[in-house]
Amino acid sequence: EPEVTQTPSHQVTQMGQEVILRCVPISNHLYFYWYRQILGQKVEFLVSFYNNEISEKSEIFDDQFSVERPDGSNFTLKIRSTKLEDSAMYFCASSEGRPQHFGDGTRLSIL
């Protein structure tokens, strides 16, 4: 069964550094998403992406965040200057419409 894959599974970064989280969505899907889950809290929406542009973004998705689909298969989330509060699980999801299918996430730890 096709699945969403994310790399790396765990990323440790110094505060203030840039980090790029990578995702390979399911191949025939057109809609892409990033969510995050801080330990013990809800899964929270960050951004949705369609037709090479952002469709919707949350208040969390401020100027330090950006997304890109650099080629036909990858979808990336960049955090320019990481803060301690960015420590969380980051999930990528993709869909043809409904439902959204999730990857197993990247655990981001900011030191």
Next chain:
Amino acid sequence: EDQVTQSPEALRLQEGESSSLNCSYTVSGLRGLFWYRQDPGKGPEFLFTLYSAGEEKEKERLKATLTKKESFLHITAPKPEDSATYLCAVQGGRRGGSNYKLTFGKGTLLTVNP
């Protein structure tokens, strides 16, 4: 703003002991209610989509139902392998297109003891 509240936060059952999980929601223009299963260290795994009040979906020991204000996930004769966190999410919106965000509840941690 869409909101989802799940109860109970945690539920411990004996193998074979049936029960139900609750998901209460408020949403502007429901486009779908979704149930996911999440195992420790993994991403949410899709289980069901419900679109309108009165709809029901079943898969093995799980059955999901929907009213205008809440959804239930009924677990019949659970097994230890059903132990996981069950997440409810809603998708709302009134514009065209399909790429609406999901709003999640905190989930119910289900433990099934042998």
